[in-house]
Ligand SMILES: Nc1ncnc2c1ncn2[C@@H]1O[C@H](COP(=O)(O)OP(=O)(O)OP(=O)(O)O)[C@@H](O)[C@H]1O
């Protein structure tokens with residue numbers, strides 16, 4: 001009895017040790033990851049915080065962009081991302097409804113799914129060139145908020161489709177059955193039961209994708225962004241400044257690259273804070289919707 | 296009991312893909328009565344129930360032979376809209392499944408979408424349905440609370456009220472009390488007895504006492520066939536077929 005116990009004890013000790021090694025390595029990876037994020041953020045904050053003030057956020061650039069603020073770029077990025085969402089959300093949700101509720105597994109649907117996955121893997125500069133060729137030139141929108149929003153919309157479309165399909169599929173089948181059994185049509189059931197329940201999931205995915213759209217440079221470079229303007233856009237056919245492109249310009253194309261470093265870091269800090277806030281928003285949305293789920 | 300049946304199943308064979316789930320079933324359901332469907336797990340009770348309001352339409356690769364006649368018409372005729380069938384033949388499920396909405400909206404949901412827009416009228420439907428389901432006194436002060444906060448038994452009565460709000464002719468119940476405690480079960484059984492005055496009820500149950508208590512007629516199914524169908528008293532006191540007797544006395548196996 002005693003020896004058996006002893007044997008068991010040493011065995012489990014070894015098991016505990018293995019578990020500990022595993023835990024430490026997992027913990028270390030997590031720490032490393034957090035460290036990298038903190039390092040990047042810290043570096044940007046240290047270099048950029050000095051440039052941030054009220055004037056920086058609320059005025060246009062001055063003196064060959066060596067002075068002044070980035071207000072037109074903030075506004076432009078806001079318009080472009082909202083536009084992208086306006087384009088991609090209805091389209092993406094409609095596609096997701098089709099895929100989740102109507103599509104039967106067949107070769108056509110499989111083809112559509114493969115295409116959506118391909119779309120998600122296309123490099124963003126390719127979208128930029130497509131936007132230039134199709135929206136800017138072929139459809140004649142010119143370099144404009146409209147063309148840029150449509151291009152960004154294409155980029156976030158696959159993310160929105162997948163997130164929405166996921167959300168729609170996670171709505172319990174019993175809700176659909178309950179509604180259909182009352183003599184309510186399938187389409188009304190989707191509108192009145194499925195979509196409201198799936199809404200928070202759809203929104204979470206969409207908000208995350210907006211975070212991505214806000215940071216893209218290549219797609220708007222040829223389709224919407226302008227080098228410099230002090231004017232705010234008056235219609236969707238106007239060009240705008242945009243944060244990522246502004247940073248790119250300041251850092252690579254100006255005559256005063258070194259002198260404008262603080263402004264560059266300031267703009268980066270603003271952009272990254274924006275994206276950070278958007279992601280926090282998405283996380284809060286997710287926590288909130290989890291709390292309200294009780295089935 | 297030789298009234299005109301409200302719904303009759305005629306020579307029905309039903310297949311899930313290649314699986315023959317119902318074998319040449321024929322039976323009539325009398326109006327304003329309770330019919331119990333009993334039988335061991337997998338014998339096809341739910342399948343038959345879901346055929347009666349075309350809920351099986353949702354499943355792929357199914358095949359039906361035979362007819363189900365409701366008001367003189369085969370509900371599987373090509374011209375029949377399953378949505379209209381389900382308005383007349385409601386259903387209550389095994390697990391209570393209220394919508395994640397308020398108590399009020401759970402009841403008003405279907406009438407509203409079917410064209411009742413007047414808010415007084417909706418209020419009246421909600422109150423009447425909840426009263427019929429003997430839930431009104433418990434929830435009349437919390438109509439705007441989420442239905443998810445109710446107990447399981449209350450949720451199931453809410454689901455019954457929700458079905459009643461469409462004023463159907465027939466209510467199908469698939470093991471409506473199997474997820475409930477004895478007190479909630481007793482309440483629902485009383486309720487079924489009460490509802491029989493205005494509705495036709497078809498109930499699937501695994502509980503022999505329940506079938507004996509609430510039903511007027513009982514059908515015993517085994518492996519997709521209707522073995523015996525008769526007045527409940529007769530089924531439980533002198534069944535004609537040995538399999539039925541074995542099943543109701545618990546000697547099955
Ligand atoms: N969607 C389906 N696809 C394929 N086969 C199915 C499907 N639903 C049920 N079946 C099969 O049909 C048979 C009858 O099922 P049904 O659900 O009608 O049984 P039941 O009598 O209601 O059983 P229980 O008492 O367990 O609810 C079972 O053998 C089951 O495996």
Ligand SMILES: [Mg+2]
Nearest residue numbers: 340341342469
């Ligand atoms: Mg069943």
